[in-house]
Amino acid sequence: MVARLTLSAADKRGWAIIGGIILLGALFIPLSQLIFDMRFTYTVRVVALGGAVLGLLSGVLGSFAVLRQESLLGDALSHAALPGVAIAFLLAGRELSWLLIGAGIASWAGLRFLSAILNTTRLKQDAAMGIVLVAWFAAGIALLTYIQSIPDASQAGLDHFIFGQAAAIIESDVTLVSAVGVVVLAVVALFWKEFKLVTFDPDFAGANGYRIGLINALLSALIVVTVVLGLQLAGVILMVGMLIAPGIAARQWTQSLDQMVIQAAVFGAFAGAVGAVISALDSDIPTGPMIIVVSFLLVLLSITLAPGRGLLWSRLRQRANRRRFAAINTLRDLYRYALAHGSEDTPAPDDFIRGVRAGSVESGLRQLRGSGHIMQAGAGWQLTESGIALARQDQRNQRLWDLYRLHGDELGLPALPEDRQLNIAAALPAAALELLESKLEPSDRL
Amino acid sequence: MMPLERWLIELLLNIVSREELNAFLRSPQNSAALVGGLIAVSGALLGAFLLLRGMSLTSDAISHTVLLGIVVAFLLMTEFFRVPGDTSSPWLILGASLAGVATVLLTELLYRSGLVRQDAALGLAFPLLFAIAVILVSRYVEDAHLDEDAVLVGEIGLAWANTNSHCFANCESVTITPDHDAAKFARQCRNCRELGISPRDERAIFSETCSNCGLYSPAQAWTAGLLEREPELVFFPKSITVMLLLTLLTLAFVLLFFKELKLSTFDVGLAQALGFRPGALHYALMILVSLVAVGAFDAVGSILVIAFFIIPPATAYLLTDRLSLMLLLSPLIGAAGAIFGYDLARGQLFGFIAVADGIAALNRLSGLALPEEWDSSISSSMVLMMFILFLLVWLLSPRYGLASTVIRRAKRRRVFENQVVLAHIHNHQHTATHEIELNAADLHEHFRWSKQKMSRVLTRLRALGYVRILAGNAVLTERGDRQVHAFRQTMLEAHNMPDLPA
Numbered sequence: 001m002v003a004r005l006t007l008s009a010a011d012k013r014g015w016a017i018i019g020g021i022i023l024l025g026a027l028f029i030p031l032s033q034l035i036f037d038m039r040f041t042y043t044v045r046v047v048a049l050g051g052a053v054l055g056l057l058s059g060v061l062g063s064f065a066v067l068r069q070e071s072l073l074g075d076a077l078s079h080a081a082l083p084g085v086a087i088a089f090l091l092a093g094r095e096l097s098w099l100l101i102g103a104g105i106a107s108w109a110g111l112r113f114l115s116a117i118l119n120t121t122r123l124k125q126d127a128a129m130g131i132v133l134v135a136w137f138a139a140g141i142a143l144l145t146y147i148q149s150i151p152d153a154s155q156a157g158l159d160h161f162i163f164g165q166a167a168a169i170i171e172s173d174v175t176l177v178s179a180v181g182v183v184v185l186a187v188v189a190l191f192w193k194e195f196k197l198v199t200f201d202p203d204f205a206g207a208n209g210y211r212i213g214l215i216n217a218l219l220s221a222l223i224v225v226t227v228v229l230g231l232q233l234a235g236v237i238l239m240v241g242m243l244i245a246p247g248i249a250a251r252q253w254t255q256s257l258d259q260m261v262i263q264a265a266v267f268g269a270f271a272g273a274v275g276a277v278i279s280a281l282d283s284d285i286p287t288g289p290m291i292i293v294v295s296f297l298l299v300l301l302s303i304t305l306a307p308g309r310g311l312l313w314s315r316l317r318q319r320a321n322r323r324r325f326a327a328i329n330t331l332r333d334l335y336r337y338a339l340a341h342g343s344e345d346t347p348a349p350d351d352f353i354r355g356v357r358a359g360s361v362e363s364g365l366r367q368l369r370g371s372g373h374i375m376q377a378g379a380g381w382q383l384t385e386s387g388i389a390l391a392r393q394d395q396r397n398q399r400l401w402d403l404y405r406l407h408g409d410e411l412g413l414p415a416l417p418e419d420r421q422l423n424i425a426a427a428l429p430a431a432a433l434e435l436l437e438s439k440l441e442p443s444d445r446l
Numbered sequence: 447m448m449p450l451e452r453w454l455i456e457l458l459l460n461i462v463s464r465e466e467l468n469a470f471l472r473s474p475q476n477s478a479a480l481v482g483g484l485i486a487v488s489g490a491l492l493g494a495f496l497l498l499r500g501m502s503l504t505s506d507a508i509s510h511t512v513l514l515g516i517v518v519a520f521l522l523m524t525e526f527f528r529v530p531g532d533t534s535s536p537w538l539i540l541g542a543s544l545a546g547v548a549t550v551l552l553t554e555l556l557y558r559s560g561l562v563r564q565d566a567a568l569g570l571a572f573p574l575l576f577a578i579a580v581i582l583v584s585r586y587v588e589d590a591h592l593d594e595d596a597v598l599v600g601e602i603g604l605a606w607a608n609t610n611s612h613c614f615a616n617c618e619s620v621t622i623t624p625d626h627d628a629a630k631f632a633r634q635c636r637n638c639r640e641l642g643i644s645p646r647d648e649r650a651i652f653s654e655t656c657s658n659c660g661l662y663s664p665a666q667a668w669t670a671g672l673l674e675r676e677p678e679l680v681f682f683p684k685s686i687t688v689m690l691l692l693t694l695l696t697l698a699f700v701l702l703f704f705k706e707l708k709l710s711t712f713d714v715g716l717a718q719a720l721g722f723r724p725g726a727l728h729y730a731l732m733i734l735v736s737l738v739a740v741g742a743f744d745a746v747g748s749i750l751v752i753a754f755f756i757i758p759p760a761t762a763y764l765l766t767d768r769l770s771l772m773l774l775l776s777p778l779i780g781a782a783g784a785i786f787g788y789d790l791a792r793g794q795l796f797g798f799i800a801v802a803d804g805i806a807a808l809n810r811l812s813g814l815a816l817p818e819e820w821d822s823s824i825s826s827s828m829v830l831m832m833f834i835l836f837l838l839v840w841l842l843s844p845r846y847g848l849a850s851t852v853i854r855r856a857k858r859r860r861v862f863e864n865q866v867v868l869a870h871i872h873n874h875q876h877t878a879t880h881e882i883e884l885n886a887a888d889l890h891e892h893f894r895w896s897k898q899k900m901s902r903v904l905t906r907l908r909a910l911g912y913v914r915i916l917a918g919n920a921v922l923t924e925r926g927d928r929q930v931h932a933f934r935q936t937m938l939e940a941h942n943m944p945d946l947p948a
Contacts, residue, residue, distance in 0.1 A: 066563075066566055069563055069565050069566075070565070071563075071565045071566045071568070071569035071570075072503060072565050072568060072569050074569065075506075075569060075573075090814070090816060091812070091814065117840070120840075120848055120851055121764055121840065121846055122763070122846065123760055123763065123764075124500055124502075126500055126501070126502045126503045127497050127502040127756055127759075127760050127763075128760075129502075129503065130502045130503055130505075130506060130752060130755075130756035130757075130760075131756055131757055131760055131833070131836065133506070133752075134749070134750060134752050134753040134756065134757070134829060135753070135757070135829065135830065135833035135836075137749060137750070137826075138750055138753065138825075138826035138827075138829035138830050138833070139826070139830055139833075141598060141599055141750075141823055141826040142791075142822045142823055142826040142827055142830060143822075145599075145821075145822045145823040145826070146820060146821070146822050149817065149819070149821055150816075150817055162594075162598065163580060163594065237573075237576065237749065238573045238576065238577055238580075240569050240573055241569070241570065241573035241574065241577065244566060244569050244570060245570060248562055248566050248570060252561060284584055284585045285581055285584065285585060286580060286581070286584055286594075288577065288580075289576075289577030289578070289580045289581045290577075290581065292573050292574055292577035293574065293577055293578065293581070296570065296574045296577075299570060303559070303561055303562070309561060311559065311561070
């Protein structure tokens with residue numbers, strides 16, 4: 001057990017990021033009170049809590065949906081829940097738990113119908129999903145229109161299930177959702193290993209005797225339960241966004257499943273709570289759309305800023321690489337020209353050097369002059385002493401790499417990833433380097 | 447658009463009288479069925495190609511995003527250009543379709559970044575744009591034709607009411623100027639608003655303004671009672687014109703580029719190699735899908751429209767293997783769904799089953815007291831009707847239907863059972879152990895079948911005259927022997943093996 005507690009550097013960084021994000025999320029409450037002059041009345045607290053619990057659940061289960069490439073299945077499942085709400089209302093009246101059970105059954109029926117079509121016809125998944133999505137949704141709308149014609153006041157609020165309405169959430173709803181949520185999370189924790197296995201390598205799981213069909217069905221059932229619970233808040237049309245956005249955002253920050261799930265839970269809770277509160281404060285803003293907007297902002301933030309994968313960092317890395325290549329290529333051009341036209345310090349004419357490498361030469365010349373490797377000589381560029389040393393060093397490094405490629409195996413040199421930016425002399429052990437240097441041409445020896 | 451509409455009406459007036467045409471178009475049922483049918487035809491034609499390219503859900507994506515285009519264009523029209531917002535205006539349709547295509551490009555960009563998978567990119571981008579649109583609609587748009595309900599189900603039942611009027615005889619347009627007899631005047635306070643005072647304040651300055659001045663088209667003039675002779679008018683629903691144009695455009699596209707579409711749908715590589723530019727065709731298809739989705743928005747909203755793209759082609763796909771036949775069947779199925787769907791909304795299933803009877807039966811069975819009158823959303827009933835047609839075809843299709851699949855599988859199982867037993871008898875009947883191997887009483891043990899199954903198969907084989915029971919042993923008849931040889935021969939030929947030595 002002790003061995004498991006030692007974490008790798010990447011793991012440590014992941015957990016540090018998660019801790020930081022949780023801290024920021026927690027700080028958000030006092031900050032919003034200070035800056036936006038928010039008042040956390042009883043209603044707002046209930047709504048925020050409900051949003052946070054539902055967001056947390058969606059984040060956890062949504063991570064699996066994202067990894068299994070079933071994002072659009074979530075869309076179909078949530079649309080398919082609508083007729084269940086209407087039928088449950090017709091049969092049992094406006095009791096939230098019955099409505100949710102009805103929604104769950106309808107959604108599950110949609111899922112079974114989907115696999116029936118896929119198993120017995122040649123329709124592909126996208127068309128089958130489209131059929132289930134729109135047919136179930138149309139049935140729901142038709143039933144809701146029928147219900148609206150019933151002269152009975154209690155039907156009010158059923159259409160909140162379409163776009164979601166946070167303001168309608170009351171304390172008993174939060175209790176119900178939390179109770180079911182605890183069960184769902186417990187099942188996820190219990191079957192963690194199995195879910196991980198079927199998500200990443202179902203064939204391997206099957207070969208090892210796990211009952212994939214059963215595990216998949218359980219995971220799908222949990223996703224259905226989550227979708228159904230979230231309907232009140234996000235509505236059938238936009239539930240898919242609440243389900244998958246936290247997972248997509250979390251995926252950018254980490255490479256491990258446990259970190260991803262926890263982070264998705266945090267993101268989901270944040271988006272759910274903030275979206276619900278904003279829409280509870282302004283009744284003109286429906287909740288589902290607001291949660292989607294907040295979640296998408298989190299995704300945008302993650303895609304640009306996440307360390308490693310983030311677009312910002314990869315752009316910066318590309319830029320730095322381009323600059324380095326510009327400098328080293330210009331240096332090589334100058335050195336090659338000088339050697340071909342006399343000695344190492346022969347200046348190369350400006351228009352020649354610009355003609356050879358049009359795009360990057362400006363940046364290269366500027367960098368080299370800044371670092372004192374070249375100087376202006378009349379209408380041309382001449383290598384300085386340090387420039388000549390650097391060019392020689394570079395040429396020797398490239399030769400060594402060439403030789404390593406040619407003779408590495410026959411000399412029994414240790415395996416290196418071929419990255420020619422690296423100094424091979426530093427990467428190889430001294431004895432190996434000596435062997436390699438013996439292959440150098442006499443003129444290149446030091 | 448107006449001259450085109452006029453031309454169309456003149457064409458129609460050659461066939462029917464003006465009164466008949468007006469009466470036909472004023473019926474909500476006729477207009478709704480016509481609009482729904484046109485959406486179904488154009489949607490099904492495009493949807494067939496989407497289905498075969500495995501892109502059915504792209505129509506879902508596009509229909510979600512064009513909503514944002516529609517809302518933004520609508521807001522621009524009303525807030526920025528100060529013209530009355532009209533969701534069937536050609537400019538709005540064009541602008542909103544561009545938004546649809548732009549978003550297809552955007553998702554492609556999103557998943558090309560390599561950070562998000564394609565399904566996740568679709569599942570993320572489209573709810574977002576839809577969400578922004580819904581927030582804009584519920585927060586900023588105050589218009590009866592563009593609210594959350596219209597987004598969901600559209601207003602196909604009101605298609606007949608939103609018309610352009612065309613005048614053919616006795617056309618007098620009237621301009622009422624302040625000195626006209628019929629002009630009415632109203633006193634209006636000129637400086638109340640800027641001073642923030644009530645009209646009763648003594649500082650208020652009043653001016654007389656004409657409240658009904660302006661240009662009256664013949665139809666307006668007649669309704670306002672300004673004309674003595676009734677003008678000959680035809681009222682033509684705007685949605686019919688829009689959808690008719692889009693249907694003709696779609697039809698022309700499919701007919702003109704049939705070969706190219708077919709090639710690039712089934713073999714993109716070959717189409718590319720032959721220089722047919724499948725990429726351009728792909729975007730043309732996307733543009734048309736966007737156009738139809740925007741054009742249909744008024745009638746069926748932005749979600750149900752995907753049914754018109756997906757369900758009819760999927761149904762036709764279960765009926766035929768030929769692209770041309772599929773392109774013929776899909777629009778027919780879609781139009782049938784739209785036409786029968788109107789009846790379903792009014793409580794009639796296929797014209798002879800009443801939904802009310804079903805509800806009454808349910809009430810009797812369950813003791814509920816649900817109202818028996820069924821009057822529901824027209825657009826969702828059209829979708830449901832298409833789905834019912836899909837279910838029927840799925841059950842009954844001669845080649846790919848559930849029933850025929852079950853029958854085919856059962857038949858195959860029977861043939862397999864027959865052949866296995868025949869081969870077993872054939873292998874053992876002249877050997878030393880045939881008394882053990884072919885004893886009819888425990889033959890089932892050699893196959894690990896149940897006794898019942900074995901006796902069923904044996905009865906069948908005896909009825910076919912392939913097998914006899916001789917002294918408790920199963921023996922092949924001459925016919926059975928021929929059958930075994932014939933079967934073996936076909937198997938050998940099927941696997942391309944050399945013939946057995948005689």
